[in-house]
Amino acid sequence: MSRALLILREPEIRKLLDPASCMRAVEEAFTAYASGGAELPSVISLNVPESRGEIHVKAGHLRGGSHYAVKIASGFNDNPAKGLPQNDGLVLAFDARTGVPSALLLDNGFITEQRTGAAGAIAARHLARRDATVVGIVGCGSQARYQLVSLALVRPFSEVRIYGRRPERARACVEEIERHPAMPRGCRFAAAGSVREAVEGADIVVTVTASREPLVRAAWLSPGTHVTAVGSDGPDKQELHTDVLQRADLIVADSRAQCLRLGEIHHAVVSGAIAESKIACELGEITAGLRPGRQSDGQITLCDLTGVGVQDVAATAVVLSRAQAAGLGETVPA
Structure with a gap:
């Protein structure tokens, strides 16, 4: 042979x-x-x-x-x-x-970039409100663009705020993505001056950083917000304060076992902020129709994406x- x-x-x-x-x-x-x-x-x-x-x-x-x-x-x-x-x-x-x-x-x-963007969009399809229009992106690297391009396939957003630690990079990211042909017509893009400015009032929040310090606080989230946490793919990374997971009404993992070792869920469980039992299900259980996704417009939903093979x-x-x-x-x- x-x-x-x-x-x-x-x-x-x-x-x-x-x-x-x-x-x-x-x-x-x-x-x-x-x-x-x-x-x-x-x-x-x-x-x-x-x-x-x-x-x-x-x-x-x-x-x-x-x-x-x-x-x-x-x-x-x-x-x-x-x-x-x-x-x-x-x-x-x-x-x-x-x-x-x-x-x-x-x-x-x-x-990796494309399939990670796809996973974020799948999470939003099942967990974000159908009328979600305002998107807050924390992080201005290449994954910010992949998340938005895929997200545009499932939610016709009309406003995007992008935060980056270096303002010039955030502005460059905005200039690049607003010219992308996949973006909804008439969508407004802006570089946010702070994490809070990107997050507060957003219907969908996506975190795409390599941060080792929590960035997003629960107090900045409105009822009905969906959060997709992408960057915490290692045990030493963290983008969300544990109070975000405490406040969330529905927590979904891409892999329960993996998120207990690597993701935002890992930090919240280890610190005692939440019990392991607060993990409602895995994303695949929702896509398979085994478990429900969002149940009401007022729920704060969260999906922890650590990336699975x-x-x-x-x-x-x-x-x-x-x-x-x-x-x-x-x-x-x-």
């Missing part, structure tokens, strides 16, 4: 994985995970403190799928000053029947299927 490895590079992968297709695939993956149709090992994390870097290795398999995948994603905070992207990575896909390596996706972190498997499957159909990529002997 001959062995061959398909190599796909970022420009090709960007053409193959659009936000809408990614969101559909990721939602199906969440549903499969909640229904017992996925294999998901624990995350491997590695810090490189002298370079302010972190590496996460995630893997997963959707039962019945043709491939399983292993992703290595990195974030080095000093890279932008060196003219390099802050986030990077690649995905390895293996034949699920034989374990033979079948594809190398040199996506430079794009798949089935998201990467699902996005990779879309890329590989389309690449094979289009004849894209370079095939080399393995």
